[in-house]
Amino acid sequence: MTETEHLHLKKPGQGDYYNVDDFNGNADLIDTKLKEIDDSVAQPSGIATLDSSGKLAQMPTAADVGAVPSMLTDIIYVDQEEPVPHYDNLRNYITPGQRVHIATITTAMSVDNCPEMSPGMLEVIEYNHSVKTGQTLAIMQRFTSQISGITYTCIHIPQNGYWSNWQSPVACSDPSDGNICIEFGGGMHLCAASKTWSNVAITSAPNAGCYTSSRLYFSDFPRAFASAPKCIISLSVGSNGPYWVTVDSNGPTTNRPQSFTLTTTASATVSSVTLSYIAIGVSA
Numbered sequence: 001m002t003e004t005e006h007l008h009l010k011k012p013g014q015g016d017y018y019n020v021d022d023f024n025g026n027a028d029l030i031d032t033k034l035k036e037i038d039d040s041v042a043q044p045s046g047i048a049t050l051d052s053s054g055k056l057a058q059m060p061t062a063a064d065v066g067a068v069p070s071m072l073t074d075i076i077y078v079d080q081e082e083p084v085p086h087y088d089n090l091r092n093y094i095t096p097g098q099r100v101h102i103a104t105i106t107t108a109m110s111v112d113n114c115p116e117m118s119p120g121m122l123e124v125i126e127y128n129h130s131v132k133t134g135q136t137l138a139i140m141q142r143f144t145s146q147i148s149g150i151t152y153t154c155i156h157i158p159q160n161g162y163w164s165n166w167q168s169p170v171a172c173s174d175p176s177d178g179n180i181c182i183e184f185g186g187g188m189h190l191c192a193a194s195k196t197w198s199n200v201a202i203t204s205a206p207n208a209g210c211y212t213s214s215r216l217y218f219s220d221f222p223r224a225f226a227s228a229p230k231c232i233i234s235l236s237v238g239s240n241g242p243y244w245v246t247v248d249s250n251g252p253t254t255n256r257p258q259s260f261t262l263t264t265t266a267s268a269t270v271s272s273v274t275l276s277y278i279a280i281g282v283s284a
Contacts, residue, residue: 073098083109083110098123115152120144124142127139137158190279197270229282257277
């Protein structure tokens with residue numbers, strides 16, 4: 001006698017005597033297995049069933065597959081012209097799947113911990129998850145500005161209350177005042193500006209044959225550096241030339257580009273001269 005591979009049903013050989021117990025034992029094994037199958041229908045890790053329309057009756061929910069809503073869940077709106085201090089706080093929104101619309105500039109100015117004074121969209125994303133406990137270990141907030149188009153992110157750890165600072169790949173200040181500051185992710189930034197001086201006298205003669213102006217200074221950087229940045233100064237527009245720029249050998253400071261003088265071979269007064277700088281380094 002042999003047995004089947006899976007249920008081990010008894011298979012008497014041609015020369016074996018007939019035994020009712022073998023038949024009954026096989027029937028019991030089959031009955032037990034069929035009952036197990038029947039009990040698993042529509043159960044977790046069991047057999048799915050179809051509803052009357054032919055669709056899965058045990059269709060997984062959005063939470064089952066980790067899906068998040070694709071529509072707004074909240075709107076923050078201050079219906080007046082003046083900001084309302086502490087009207088809301090973006091740190092109140094820590095549930096993965098939340099999508100919060102900051103409606104207006106006034107609203108953004110009224111909401112604590114908003115990375116930019118701009119209307120925009122806040123999204124809350126599960127950033128780290130424990131498979132063992134099913135617990136959310138960290139969430140990410142992602143805010144996209146409606147005005148600048150810049151996306152900011154920050155991390156929150158619910159277990160200890162930690163919040164990171166907002167980070168963005170690039171953020172640029174308004175260059176309308178002639179001072180540009182571009183901030184990069186990772187703690188570096190770039191500053192650039194131009195400045196025009198009028199009626200610069202190049203009349204001092206410290207060395208034979210060469211005349212110099214008094215020392216000229218740029219305004220402070222739009223944002224300070226942690227240490228002296230790399231800084232390049234160039235002559236943009238000038239009059240009453242030729243002359244050249246002599247840069248202070250001490251270099252820039254954390255707050256201001258290096259000073260400079262104008263030098264020429266003949267005493268002169270420059271009616272107008274415009275110089276520019278570009279500096280890059282680690283942010284303070």
